[in-house]
Amino acid sequence: MTSQAQAPVQDPASGRAADRRRWLALAVVMTAAFMDLVDVTIVNIAIPSIERDLSATFGSIQWITAGYALAFAAGLITGGRLGDIYGRKQMFLIGMAGFTLASALCGFAANPEMLVASRLLQGAMAAMMVPQVLAIIHVTFPAHERGKVFGMFGAVVGLGAVSGPMLGALLTQWNLFGLEWRPIFLINLPVGIAGLILGRRFITESKAPKALRLxxxxxxxxxxxxxxxxxxxxxxxxxxxxxxxxxxxxxxxxxxxxxxxxxxxxxxxxxxxLVELSLFKVKSFAAGVALQLTFGIACGIFFLVWTLYMQIGLGWSPLRAGATGIPFSLAVSAAAGLSVQKLVPRFGRKVLQTGALTMAAGLMLYIWEAGRYGTSIHAWQMALPLIVMGVGMGLIVAPLTDAVLSEVPREHSGSASGLINTTQQMGNALGLGLVSVVFFGAMDDRLAASAVGTAFAEAFQHSLWWVVAVLAVIFVVMFALPARPRAVEAPASAVAPVGEPVGEPVLVP
Incomplete structure (x- = not known):
């Protein structure tokens, strides 16, 4: 991208090479986002196996999930700012290397304490890596292309959501080499190594144009x-x-x-x-951050209690539980791409509000079915509420990211994306913490074996009403978003690749 007044002349071959390079860079950072998302969802499905193999208490299990979210949330703002200061490519590669190492430590954990510590490290390294994903996209692609790119990002989110549970289910069920749940972490090693090699080659370095301090x-x-x-x-x-x-x-x-x-x-x-408080003067950003927080709470509650309900309450195998989530994930992926590319440009924030209402409708249908069929419910009976929920979530996740970042100055894109991810992960950690209240608080501490299934089914329904209430709050807060998306193109010199003088024409491959 160049400033029109001083656009340098490029021959077509070099232009095609630059274009191909940035799309390859996009593939690398998308893979990192995919790896992070899979690592969260893959762990949920393996929780019962980890609990049995390591003789872990529920408190330890909660920390294996919430500890990652906590370290992630605590480090995201710092990770985003470090990218602004020292370069997004450099911090992305450091974060990916640390994430890969932490994954290996998780895979070889000998006890619950080591697994929790390794998950904390993994979350901290993800906090270094993930903010750079949105920042690199934001500075690499012009405003008129970002809608398509964020639509692809939403599709990757959906693919990660469907791949994580299924991959976790298969790896746990197959018990490769007698390792039980451990391959769910070890699978990150070849992916991380490939990402490091390709990222080093194809991602172009960028940082804030003025000198910043940590x-x-x-x-x-x-x-x-x-x-x-x-x-x-x-x-x-x-x-x-x-x-x-x-x-x-x-x-x-x-x-x-x-x-x-x-x-x-x-x-x-x-x-x-550390945080540019002036960003909160941008209405779309302030409203978006509030939405990320509340949406994270809803997701944190739902996905953990859903896993506990299917595998402990209903006694389903990891594979059966993972396969049950396929309609949901496919619906998220399809709706995410459709919402950004077709619906939001025409209908604006009404699409996101429709998503919140649709997701709430799917939850209430799920509550009715869980009460109607009890512990004899089948996976195919869950398909309809999960598809409705997935469509609702897909209408929210991809356009929300674009709306929040659309008016943020490019020099603060790392800090802004870190803050967005922080609030979402903080909401997720809050949701995981609230599981103790909304799920386990709804049943007796001591249950006879014959009563476990019914108690878990009732606690599941109770928890989903809390998620419905959170979505009602989300619907109201969405009125603070702009009625129509507005893409603001920053000048080409706002973010300069390393080695280029700020203020001169800059090409961002």
């Missing part, structure tokens, strides 16, 4: 606030909700207040805050 005080305050909020919530039920937990969660609000005050001071002092 806000270490901001990092400390943001991480402390998230830990004070999410740790007691995640362990609360296991520890019988101690007083220190309530005080810690209340104190997190004070820490977040101090964080905001310090970020304002940092912006005035040297212009290098």
């Amino acid at each position: 806000d270490l005080v901001g990092v400390a305050l943001a991480t402390l606030g998230l830990l004070m909020l999410l740790y007691p919530l995640t362990r609360g039920r296991e520890l019988d909700w101690p007083l220190w937990g309530h005080l810690c969660m209340a104190g997190s609000l004070l820490v977040f207040g101090a964080f905001v005050a310090y970020e304002k001071y940092k912006a005035r002092k040297d212009g290098s805050p």
Whole structure:
């Protein structure tokens, strides 16, 4: 992309090479996003196997899932800003290398404690890698192409959602080399190595045009606030909700207040805050961040209780449970591409609001079926509510990302994408923590073996009503989004590949 006034002359062959290079770079970063998403969904389906093999308590199981989300959420803003400062390509490759190493440690974990620690490391490395995905897309493709690219991103999300449970189910069921659940992590090794080789070759480096510094005080305050909020919530039920937990969660609000005050001071002092608070003056960004948080809560609750319901409550095998989710994931993938490319340009935010209502309708249909058929429900009977839910989610996930980033200045794209992912993962961690309340809080602590199935089915229905309530909030908040998408093209010099002077014509392959 060049500035029109000073566009350099390119021969057609070099233009085609540059175009091919950026699409190959897109394939690499999409693969990283796919790997991250698969790693989340693949773990959910293997939870019962991990529980049996490692003799893990439910508290440990909750930390295997929530610990990843917590480390991910705590590090995402920092990861995004590091990309702005030191280069998105460099931080992407470092994050992918660390993620691959952490996956190996997860695969060879000898006990629940080692697995939890490895998952925390994996989440921290994902926080280094994932913010660069949206930032690289944002700076590589012009505004008129981003709708198509984010549509592809939504399709990859759907593919990851369908591949994760099925891949996890197959790998767990096959018990390759007697390793049981371990291949679900080890499979990341060849993918990560290939991504490192191709990413090093095809991704073009970019960073913020002005020199920025890492806000270490901001990092400390943001991480402390998230830990004070999410740790007691995640362990609360296991520890019988101690007083220190309530005080810690209340104190997190004070820490977040101090964080905001310090970020304002940092912006005035040297212009290098961890979070660009000026971004919240962009209406679409502020509303989008709130939506990412609440949507993350809904997803965090649903996907964990769904796995527990099918595999423990109904006693289904991992393969049967994974196959049950295929209609849902296919519906997400199809609706995501359709919403960005066809529906949103014509109908605007009404598409997202329709998605929230559709997803809520699918949940209520699921609640009715779970109550109607009880523990004798079949996988084919779940197909209709899952398809309806999947269509609703697909109408939300892809256009929401584009709407949130469309008016963000390119020099802050790394920080913005990190903040978007942080709020979504914070919501996901909150949702996972709330499972203790909305799911296990709805059943007795001691159940006879014959009563487990019925208790899990009833707790599942109870949890889904909470998700419906969250979607109602999402529907209302969506009124704060712009009625129509508005793509703002930043000048070509906003983000310069390393080695190019800012302000001169810049080609972004």
